[in-house]
Amino acid sequence: MNATDPAVLAREQWLGLSRRRFLRGLGACIALPAFDSLGAAKVLGAAPDSQLAVTATGAPLRMAFLYFPNGAIQDAWWPSSEGTDFQLNNTLQPLANLRQHIQILGGLDHLNATPGPDGAGDHARANGTFLTGVRMKKSATEIRAGVSIDQVVAGRIGHLTRLPSLELTCDAGHNAGACDSGYSCAYQYNLSWSSPTTPMTPEANPRQVFERLFGAGSPGERARNLERQYQQQRSILDFVLEDAHQMERRLGARDRDKLDQYLTGIRAVEARIQNAERLGLAKEPACDAPPGIPADYAQHVQLMFDMLVLAFQTDSTRVATLLLAHDGSNRSFSEIGISEGHHELSHHFGDAAKIRKVAQIDLWYVKQLAKFLEKLEQTKDVDGQSLLHNSMIVYGGGNADGNAHSHVNLPILLAGRGGGTLTPGRYVRYGSRPASNLFLSLSDRMGLQSLERFGDSSGRLGNV
Structure with a gap:
């Protein structure tokens, strides 16, 4: 096409004006790497006195929620002692080099995931309740859950970043039809809800995530x-x-x-x-876009974690969710010698061989988590701290014991220091408190102190 063509000239003029409009008043260092001499607040364009999603140094404060399915083998998950002298059990051993950056939180419950008057459907309830704290309507067609905590926070701070929030999954699903005992599939395949009837459908393709963050095409x-x-x-x-x-x-x-x-x-x-x-x-990051969804599950998981690191590193968002697999997932793990499905094995009825296999799967997921946390710890933030230091990463599931379908004493850990507002490096047991109390406490640190209640909360969770 001729460079003097009016259509071409108009397009180039629009792009030039658009670029100037984008950058006007923002400065040339909006998305550049951190320069200590400029100061964190200047690099980010954040007001020094802002109380929304920033640390005391002015660096961005991030939160992410990572979900793993089908509960955990309790005897292999929980540490053997409380406090700072805790000894990691087998499942959490991959986090040994990160123990000063994590805290294992015992005694957190989701009572609205229990059967109550609704009967079967624990997997759908586990998934749908995890970040909402509410009891879902049992229906395949008329869905009703609650606004999830990530969307509550995103609704308040989302204007600070290019994407108010980022919803990811390694388990492409669907939002229509019945999946678990009469519950809509929407409950099982979504963590994030912008309204009681509107799930935030997560993206499973790492290439699509990359292009959403940085655009399509070559560098x-x-x-x-x-x-x-x-x-x-x-x-x-x-x-x-x-x-x-x-x-x-x-x-x-x-x-x-x-x-x-x-x-x-x-x-x-x-x-x-x-x-x-x-x-x-x-x-733009100095890397190629991922080719798409790889056949290897571990590669898929790590690619999605990489996308999350890039999103946090470029301050494209400060709120994210990642569904590693939906609750009830029956994925097999041939890469570690397990041909049976995860869900099938989780109903072990005390069979020692099945219990060992489920514990191996639990361990596999924690190994993936450890790689992600190590990347966050190795990546410097704008204030010289690590991304992990300036983050709050919740890793857990809505089922405690997959065999019993219990929803009390959920396997949950919290990684990161929240910019210095958290006290990691310990195992804390809270007795029996709503998991929603934890989410209230984390939202406080994101600047939402005016949020009085969330889900089934009974108050803030202290000593975090």
């Missing part, structure tokens, strides 16, 4: 392609919103509710574009 092309994508999305959104508002007047109450749920997703895309325009584009 040098990504920023321009991402700007072009935003322009196209903006045009489509304007059309859709205008059409929807015209239609709304002709709809009944039930259809208006459906339209409102749809528009919630549309507005989320619009907010993401606005944030990108205001904050500028992230600096």
Whole structure:
């Protein structure tokens, strides 16, 4: 196409104006690596007195929630002693070199995941309750859960980053139909909920995640392609919103509710574009985009962890979730010599051989976690601390004992120092407290001290 073609000139003019608009007033170091001489607050454009998702040094404070399925073998999970002298049990041994960065939290429950009047369906309830703390409606068609804690936080701090939150999975699923004993599949395949009826569908393809963060194409092309994508999305959104508002007047109450749920997703895309325009584009990492979803599960898990590290490192988001596998997952682990399905084995009924195999699977997941935490610890943040120091990483599941389908004393650990506000390097037993209390305490550190209750919380969790 001729460079003097009016269409080409118009496109280039738009891209130039768009780039200037993105960067105006932000400075050239928006997404550059940290320079100690500039100071963390200047690099990030964060106001020194801001109380939202920042550490005392002005560096970003991040939170992430990582979910593993089907509970854990209790005797292999819990340390043998409390306090700072705790001895890691077999399952958590891969974290030995990180013990000063983690705290194992005992005695946290999700009572709304128990059967109660609803009967079977513990896997759906475990998954759906984990970050919401509420009892879900048992239905395959009329879903109702609650807003998850990540979305509560993202709703308050999401304007600070290009993406208000990032939802990832290594277990592509679906949101329609029945999956577990009459519960909608939406409960089992989603951790994050923006409203009681709207799950935040996670992305399973690491390439799609990379391109969402940095744009498609080869290095040098990504920023321009991402700007072009935003322009196209903006045009489509304007059309859709205008059409929807015209239609709304002709709809009944039930259809208006459906339209409102749809528009919630549309507005989320619009907010993401606005944030990108205001904050500028992230600096491209010096690596190629992942080719897609690898056949090897361990590679898939590590690629998704890599995407999460990149998202935190470039301050593209400060809130994330990662569903390693849905509760009830029956994945086999031939790479460690286990041909039976995980869920099948978790109902071991005391069979010693099956218990050993489930413990091996639990160990496999913790090995993946350890690699991720090591990457965070090795990556320097804008204030000279590590990304792990300036993060709060919750790793756990909504089932405690997969054989008994219990939901008390959940296997949960918390990694990171929360920018110096947490006290890792210990094993703490809280008796019996709602896991929602922990989430309230973490949201305080993100600047949401005005949040009085969450889920089934009974108060803040002290001594964290």
